[in-house]
Amino acid sequence: MSVLVVVEHDRGTMTPASLGALTAGHNLAKQINTTMEAVTVGANADALSNSIAVFGATTIHQAHHAALIDFGPEAWGESVAQVVRKTSPQVVIGCGTERGHEVIAQVAARLDLPASMNCIEFDAAFDGTQPLRMTRARWGGSLLENAQLDASIKLVTLANHTVEPVEVPTTAKVAVIDVELDASVMHSFVRDRVERVAGVTLATAPVVVSGGRGVGSAEAFGPLEELAGLLGGIVGCSRAVTNNGWRNHTDQVGQTGTRIAPDIYIACGISGAIQHWVGAMASKNILAINTDREANIVTKAGYAVIGDLHKVVPAISAEIRRRRGQ
Amino acid sequence: MNILVCVKRVPAPGARINITEDGQQVDTAFLGFTVSPHEECAVEAAVQLVEKHGGEVTVLTLGDVLAEEQLRTAASVGAVKAVLVPIEGMDWDAQRTASAISSAINALETANGTYDLILFGNESADSCGYQVGVRAAVKLGRPMVNGAKGIDVADGIATIRRESDAGQEIYNLPLPACIGVREGINLPRYPTMKGRLASKKVEIQRTEIAAEAGGLTMIQLQRPPERVSNTQILGTGPEAASAVVDLLVELGVFK
Numbered sequence: 001m002s003v004l005v006v007v008e009h010d011r012g013t014m015t016p017a018s019l020g021a022l023t024a025g026h027n028l029a030k031q032i033n034t035t036m037e038a039v040t041v042g043a044n045a046d047a048l049s050n051s052i053a054v055f056g057a058t059t060i061h062q063a064h065h066a067a068l069i070d071f072g073p074e075a076w077g078e079s080v081a082q083v084v085r086k087t088s089p090q091v092v093i094g095c096g097t098e099r100g101h102e103v104i105a106q107v108a109a110r111l112d113l114p115a116s117m118n119c120i121e122f123d124a125a126f127d128g129t130q131p132l133r134m135t136r137a138r139w140g141g142s143l144l145e146n147a148q149l150d151a152s153i154k155l156v157t158l159a160n161h162t163v164e165p166v167e168v169p170t171t172a173k174v175a176v177i178d179v180e181l182d183a184s185v186m187h188s189f190v191r192d193r194v195e196r197v198a199g200v201t202l203a204t205a206p207v208v209v210s211g212g213r214g215v216g217s218a219e220a221f222g223p224l225e226e227l228a229g230l231l232g233g234i235v236g237c238s239r240a241v242t243n244n245g246w247r248n249h250t251d252q253v254g255q256t257g258t259r260i261a262p263d264i265y266i267a268c269g270i271s272g273a274i275q276h277w278v279g280a281m282a283s284k285n286i287l288a289i290n291t292d293r294e295a296n297i298v299t300k301a302g303y304a305v306i307g308d309l310h311k312v313v314p315a316i317s318a319e320i321r322r323r324r325g326q
Numbered sequence: 327m328n329i330l331v332c333v334k335r336v337p338a339p340g341a342r343i344n345i346t347e348d349g350q351q352v353d354t355a356f357l358g359f360t361v362s363p364h365e366e367c368a369v370e371a372a373v374q375l376v377e378k379h380g381g382e383v384t385v386l387t388l389g390d391v392l393a394e395e396q397l398r399t400a401a402s403v404g405a406v407k408a409v410l411v412p413i414e415g416m417d418w419d420a421q422r423t424a425s426a427i428s429s430a431i432n433a434l435e436t437a438n439g440t441y442d443l444i445l446f447g448n449e450s451a452d453s454c455g456y457q458v459g460v461r462a463a464v465k466l467g468r469p470m471v472n473g474a475k476g477i478d479v480a481d482g483i484a485t486i487r488r489e490s491d492a493g494q495e496i497y498n499l500p501l502p503a504c505i506g507v508r509e510g511i512n513l514p515r516y517p518t519m520k521g522r523l524a525s526k527k528v529e530i531q532r533t534e535i536a537a538e539a540g541g542l543t544m545i546q547l548q549r550p551p552e553r554v555s556n557t558q559i560l561g562t563g564p565e566a567a568s569a570v571v572d573l574l575v576e577l578g579v580f581k
Contacts, residue, residue: 220337
């Protein structure tokens with residue numbers, strides 16, 4: 001009996017999403033008076049034990065197999081499924097990320113169990129024996145669903161950025177499990193990688209300067225690029241921009257684009273439709289630059305400048321340069 | 327090559343989604359409907375693969391009779407066969423949906439032969455369950471990768487590109503395979519007039535499937551609390567630049 005957290009890592013480097021999942025697991029385990037345990041897939045994650053114990057795991061199950069070198073959704077799903085079969089946890093928590101959802105879906109399919117993705121809150125009255133009630137995000141977070149998971153083992157993912165990681169240092173036991181993987185799960189490993197040229201990405205940038213329909217053209221993103229460059233940030237955009245072919249979809253912030261959580265999100269000429277907002281709402285601060293005082297994004301942002309982005313953005317860049325004595 | 331694309335009818339993205347007074351469903355009175363965005367791109371990806379390699383695209387949906395509209399939309403941009411797995415009333419949960427879809431695929435393949443590729447959306451725009459494609463693939467015993475932002479097929483292998491924080495990951499799956507597609511893999515084409523007319527003539531095959539309910543039950547929908555923000559207006563026009571930079575300093579992002 002335990003709450004089992006599936007630690008997400010990339011070839012031995014733990015992802016930030018794992019920390020929130022561990023803390024959520026620790027809290028839920030405390031609530032139902034059991035232990036929080038963790039599972040890592042692949043021997044290259046063995047070294048994470050100490051970092052995992054910092055977040056309260058009492059046992060770390062290390063799934064080992066010679067093939068478990070890089071990520072593979074089917075092999076990872078099967079490995080976690082075997083750990084779940086062996087340890088019979090009451091709840092299994094995965095990360096609410098692309099890989100996290102995929103692995104929990106694989107586990108669910110292999111164990112024929114229901115799974116509830118993108119949970120933001122668990123029922124405070126849950127004692128480990130009844131069905132688990134939770135609130136989960138639908139529509140990328142623009143609607144919430146109260147749902148009930150009725151199964152012997154409850155599989156969930158935790159929506160990313162919903163739980164702040166809290167350190168509760170523990171001494172953890174390590175249990176190695178040699179998993180058995182057959183040929184059917186061996187196809188879907190990462191075979192190759194194309195590394196992005198060094199630099200910040202939308203998902204990790206401390207500053208995102210984003211443009212919407214109001215920017216008007218692909219060329220008019222120049223001043224946004226400049227401002228982002230001055231702040232060590234990166235340029236994002238709304239779906240309207242991608243649909244107009246002004247920027248690549250990789251720059252899109254929103255429900256079907258990237259979810260971001262920068263220190264500051266500078267939204268230029270973006271109205272803030274709900275599908276955009278849900279991608280940006282985890283930002284620590286939002287500054288909207290918009291001509292419309294009543295635009296959605298302006299009413300939801302912490303800060304706003306009312307004005308034409310084509311004049312305001314270059315003025316901010318000029319002020320930054322002036323203060324730097326450039 | 328023959329490709330099956332599984333799609334879902336959902337309210338058009340961008341609209342404000344209201345819920346009924348009892349919180350049991352989305353209030354559809356003022357909503358337009360569309361193919362869920364990831365799946366719209368999956369249809370386009372399938373049509374492009376068939377244009378390159380030959381074969382045909384079949385589109386399948388599980389839904390009520392209104393979902394025929396989305397099957398015809400797919401037919402208007404290149405799908406030549408359409409299958410409706412009819413259900414009535416409330417949406418089916420993910421386990422039940424995947425079970426019905428995989429049974430329907432088994433029946434279709436018994437009649438028509440194996441699909442080289444079965445495409446799904448990465449997740450549906452409305453319920454965001456992230457699991458129907460994976461569950462169907464496991465039931466069918468086929469390899470599956472989600473999150474595809476690129477698909478090429480050569481020599482019986484599907485090469486899939488997927489984005490990660492560090493760049494791109496490449497996966498190779500032997501056919502027959504299942505793939506979950508993400509928006510951004512392409513820009514879906516608009517239907518031509520000829521396509522629209524042709525889509526009206528496509529016969530929609532109905533495949534009745536029974537499946538048992540799964541273990542995740544919706545209790546109620548609710549709107550998230552509106553963020554109450556007393557927006558601080560830093561100024562109007564370019565004169566606000568100084569106040570903006572003061573803010574950047576205060577937040578520690580300007581060094």
